[in-house]
Amino acid sequence: MEAIFFLIGLGGIIMVIHWSVVNDRAGNNGVTTGFFAMREPEEPVAKPLAGVVAKQRGAVAQPSVRQRRG
Amino acid sequence: MRSLFFTTAIFAMLPAAFFSPFVAVLLWSYISFGSPQRLTWGISDAIPFALVVGLTGILGWLVVERRKIPNDPTTWLLGGFILAYTIATYFAIVPAEAWPKWWLTTKAMIYVFVTAALLTNRVRIHALMWVMVIAVAFYGIKGGIFALVTGGNYRIWGPPQTVIGDNNQIAAALVVLLPLINYLGRQSKNELLRMGSRVAMGLCLLSVLASYSRGSFLALIAMLPFLLQHSKRKVISGVVIVVALAFSIGFMPAQWVERIQTIQTYQQDSSAEGRIEMWEAATKMALARPLVGVGFKGPYIQTVMDQYSPGTTARAVHSIWFEVLGENGFPALFFWVALAAVAIQNCRYIIRRTKNVPKLKWANDLAHMSMVGLVGYYVGGSFLSLSYWDFYFTLLVMLAATRRIVVAELAPEPKRLLFSPGAARAAARTRLSAARPALGAGD
Numbered sequence: 483m484e485a486i487f488f489l490i491g492l493g494g495i496i497m498v499i500h501w502s503v504v505n506d507r508a509g510n511n512g513v514t515t516g517f518f519a520m521r522e523p524e525e526p527v528a529k530p531l532a533g534v535v536a537k538q539r540g541a542v543a544q545p546s547v548r549q550r551r552g
Numbered sequence: 553m554r555s556l557f558f559t560t561a562i563f564a565m566l567p568a569a570f571f572s573p574f575v576a577v578l579l580w581s582y583i584s585f586g587s588p589q590r591l592t593w594g595i596s597d598a599i600p601f602a603l604v605v606g607l608t609g610i611l612g613w614l615v616v617e618r619r620k621i622p623n624d625p626t627t628w629l630l631g632g633f634i635l636a637y638t639i640a641t642y643f644a645i646v647p648a649e650a651w652p653k654w655w656l657t658t659k660a661m662i663y664v665f666v667t668a669a670l671l672t673n674r675v676r677i678h679a680l681m682w683v684m685v686i687a688v689a690f691y692g693i694k695g696g697i698f699a700l701v702t703g704g705n706y707r708i709w710g711p712p713q714t715v716i717g718d719n720n721q722i723a724a725a726l727v728v729l730l731p732l733i734n735y736l737g738r739q740s741k742n743e744l745l746r747m748g749s750r751v752a753m754g755l756c757l758l759s760v761l762a763s764y765s766r767g768s769f770l771a772l773i774a775m776l777p778f779l780l781q782h783s784k785r786k787v788i789s790g791v792v793i794v795v796a797l798a799f800s801i802g803f804m805p806a807q808w809v810e811r812i813q814t815i816q817t818y819q820q821d822s823s824a825e826g827r828i829e830m831w832e833a834a835t836k837m838a839l840a841r842p843l844v845g846v847g848f849k850g851p852y853i854q855t856v857m858d859q860y861s862p863g864t865t866a867r868a869v870h871s872i873w874f875e876v877l878g879e880n881g882f883p884a885l886f887f888w889v890a891l892a893a894v895a896i897q898n899c900r901y902i903i904r905r906t907k908n909v910p911k912l913k914w915a916n917d918l919a920h921m922s923m924v925g926l927v928g929y930y931v932g933g934s935f936l937s938l939s940y941w942d943f944y945f946t947l948l949v950m951l952a953a954t955r956r957i958v959v960a961e962l963a964p965e966p967k968r969l970l971f972s973p974g975a976a977r978a979a980a981r982t983r984l985s986a987a988r989p990a991l992g993a994g995d
Binding site: 483484485487488489491492494495496498499501502503505506508509510511514517518519520521522523 | 553554557558561565568572574575578579582586588591673674675676678679682683686687690693694697738739740741742745910911913914957960961
């Protein structure tokens with residue numbers, strides 16, 4: 483049992499070393515990839531206002547109305 | 553077999569350690585904190601792995617990636633601490649015992665400086681944290697499973713012949729590790745790692761209890777309010793912590809409960825009384841030789857003990873504070889305490905400055921969890937000898953490096969560079985070189 487844990491630990495260290503070498507260029511702001519990839523900050527998603535949504539829907543609907551008239 | 557795998561892996565990574573010296577820092581940290589070579593037999597017995605990796609890394613640092621040791625309070629205080637204990641060792645009462653420990657401590661300190669120089673970005677900080685956690689959590693996970701299988705009836709011990717070999721020391725190390733594992737879990741994108749970190753934390757917690765260390769149990773209790781304070785979802789975290797602790801304590805046998813209950817009746821307990829006796833002896837030593845103490849290993853030598861505290865049996869001081877004081881005197885203790893203060897200050901600074909900065913969330917988490925770990929170390933360490941633990945000093949330089957990154961990231965756009973003559977010339981050169989191909993293309 484101890485031997486298995488030992489090998490898992492050693493394997494983990496090798497993977498971390500590989501990860502750090504591959505992602506070293508990501509620096510402080512780049513996106514990291516791979517098994518040990520770090521969570522990136524979530525982009526704040528701005529909620530559109532209700533009126534804006536209604537306007538956008540109307541704008542989408544307008545061309546089809548024009549097309550029918552034409 | 554283990555020996556073959558370990559030796560092959562280390563030697564296969566030596567070229568990488570030379571051309572990318574931070575690899576050497578990671579390897580050194582693994583060997584130094586986890587002592588994996590102590591778990592192997594055969595060909596690896598005769599090979600000084602730490603020396604081989606250490607020298608390769610230093611060579612790579614000097615030749616390939618020459619970076620300066622950062623000029624910050626942590627490194628200056630570390631330098632002061634080394635100077636103080638070196639002078640104390642020179643005046644040690646039993647130099648033959650003091651110098652070997654001086655060398656053991658100093659070679660670890662040298663690598664703390666190399667680590668400080670090469671910790672230049674968050675990827676390196678994160679990778680080093682992984683190595684530190686894997687190296688020590690190995691014993692926690694193994695011990696936790698052992699405790700589960702044996703019903704907590706046997707004590708957990710650390711790797712033999714190392715600074716965390718004693719049951720109290722491995723327990724204190726695991727107490728420090730718990731919040732650091734939490735940081736890695738929080739910051740990992742991989743769901744498997746997030747789940748794994750929770751399991752590892754549970755097993756390490758069980759390991760701490762199964763060490764039967766009362767000091768570490770106190771450290772665990774002292775850490776909880778800080779853990780809750782630094783938690784986002786306080787109610788959920790509180791419930792999870794209380795349930796996990798209650799389950800773990802409920803799992804432990806009656807003999808464990810009896811041992812922990814002796815905390816309340818420490819006056820009747822020879823072990824607890826012995827600790828207080830040793831703290832008094834260390835204080836007497838420091839008062840008799842305030843500038844240099846009795847030297848490394850002095851409190852372990854009966855002739856030294858008889859000189860300053862007759863009637864006391866020579867042994868470990870069992871306190872990080874009194875150990876430094878008795879062995880190396882007040883100047884060394886001053887630097888040691890100042891280092892601790894700077895570490896706490898670094899944590900507070902990082903937490904304050906990165907509170908609402910999404911891109912520095914990792915630094916905020918790191919500072920929060922390190923703060924909890926430091927509290928665990930200071931409380932748990934008050935009852936055991938672990939003053940010169942290089943894991944702790946590495947955590948300090950890691951916090952200093954994180955602070956540097958935070959300062960750089962939050963610095964306003966370099967407007968002043970535009971007005972500096974050198975930068976203006978460089979910008980003009982860049983513009984000119986960018987314009988040239990366009991001119992040529994037009995011809």
